[in-house]
Amino acid sequence: MPRGFGHGGPWWHTRFRGAGFRITVPRQAILEVLSKTQKHLSAEDVYMAVHRICPTVGLTTVYRTLELLVDMGLVFKFDFGDGRARYELALGPKGERHHHHLVCTNCGRVIDYTEFIDDEIELLQQTEKGLSKKYNFDITHHLIQFYGLCDKCKGR
Amino acid sequence: MPRGFGHGGPWWHTRFRGAGFRITVPRQAILEVLSKTQKHLSAEDVYMAVHRICPTVGLTTVYRTLELLVDMGLVFKFDFGDGRARYELALGPKGERHHHHLVCTNCGRVIDYTEFIDDEIELLQQTEKGLSKKYNFDITHHLIQFYGLCDKCKGR
DNA sequence: CTCCTTATTGAAAATGGTTTCCATTATCAA
DNA sequence: TTGATAATGGAAACCATTTTCAATAAGGAG
Known part of the structure; x- marks a missing residue:
């Protein structure tokens, strides 16, 4: 357990209190x-899982909270093209298990990969720097995804 | 070649006929x-523009046709996070004006950039090769987008 | 600990982009 | 020209997400 419920509570309590959130x-x-979880949960997925812990929590609150967490940068929101958003804990920009996605356009399966991340990150940072300067943008984050057919789907 | 309605019709006629589409x-x-256009049109945008040429075309047909074109690889479909899909002509993988996007998370403005594409493409191809092998995926395309605040929005 | 302000919540209704239904129309091979 | 059937369009259905609003609860003040 990410330890320390004693005084400040879990790690994210500070972030909440600091921002004035309850x-x-x-x-x-x-x-x-x-x-x-390591999975890419939809709002509905989160809702169902939360329901087991605390059955009174409504779907509306799940949506609202997820949005809040995304705004705070604690959670990433993805679109894999199946019409529903997916969420996962951020865990630091280059923290543990920073990864990108490989999406099967046939069955929707999503694979996280970390293999080539280092090179990608390096290039991305260069690109970000160039783009920031040229277009006067404050770049906050990026998205990289690869699409194709997974091994199970490529045979058809 | 963008000419010659005489016999084969425009370039894409062949693709259609070959696939058995009318x-x-x-x-x-x-x-x-x-x-x-060079813009990123939504289905509604396309509908309105088409309406000027041919007022009888329905929105349903626009959606169906766009999906067909995406499936055929003639058109790319993007999600910039504003709840509606955007479409643009493909014009070849590394063909003329291949670009990636820079999206302002505040006002939704999208800038196409081509500056760092070459290095990106090179890295992506390496990555694609590695991923294909490791995960036995047939990678068909990729998505790179940068997000941040544009010059007009960063001041608030 | 209690009170009070107000952020937060949940149920239901609204929204809005996209898809489905289905009867009608139009393409194009023969 | 004709016939099989792909394609179309309007209306209705879908469905993830957002909004509304009255009720609830977090947490600082006293």
Whole structure:
């Protein structure tokens, strides 16, 4: 466990208090769900998982909280093209398990890969620097995804 | 070659005939609209532009045709995070004006950039090769986007 | 610990982009 | 020209997400 419920509570409590947000049961449940999976959960997925911990939490609150977490930078939001957004805990820009995605356009399967991340990151940072300067943009994040057919789907 | 309605018709006629699809008025209008802009049009945008050429074409047909064109690889479909898909003519993988996007998360403005494409493409091809092998994927395309605040929005 | 302000919540309704249905129309091979 | 059937368009259905609003609860003040 990310330890320390004693005084400040879990790591994210500070972030919330600092931003003037309240620490509520639904928010704790949602963050607990997110921190216990490696999967790319949809809002509905989160809702169902949270429901097991705290059945009174509504889907609306899940959407609202996810949006809040995305705005705070604690959670990433992805679109894999199946019409519903996916969420995963951020865990630091180049922190543990920073990864990109490989999406099967046939079955929708998503593979996280970390193999070539280092080179990618390096190039991206160069590019970001160039783009920032040229277009006077403050670049906050990027998205890289590869699409294709997974081994199970390529045979048809 | 963008000429010659005489016998084969425009360049894409061959693709259509070869795939067994019919060449219809709505499809011609939609392709005409797409080929005459550099912008990232939504389905509604395309619908309105097509409406000027051929007022009887319905929104349903626009959606269906765009999907068909995406499936055929003639058109790219993007998601810039504003809840509606955007479309643009493909014009070849590394063909003329191949570009990536820079999206302002505040006002939604999208800038196409081509500056660092060459290095990016090179890295991507390496990565694609590695990923294909390791995960046994047939990679068909990729997506790179940078997000941040544009010069007009960064001041707030 | 209690009170009070107000951020947060949840149910239901609204939204809005996209898809489906289905009867009608139009393409194009024969 | 004709016939099989792909394609079309309007209306209705879909469905993820957002909005509305009255009820609830977090947490600082006293």
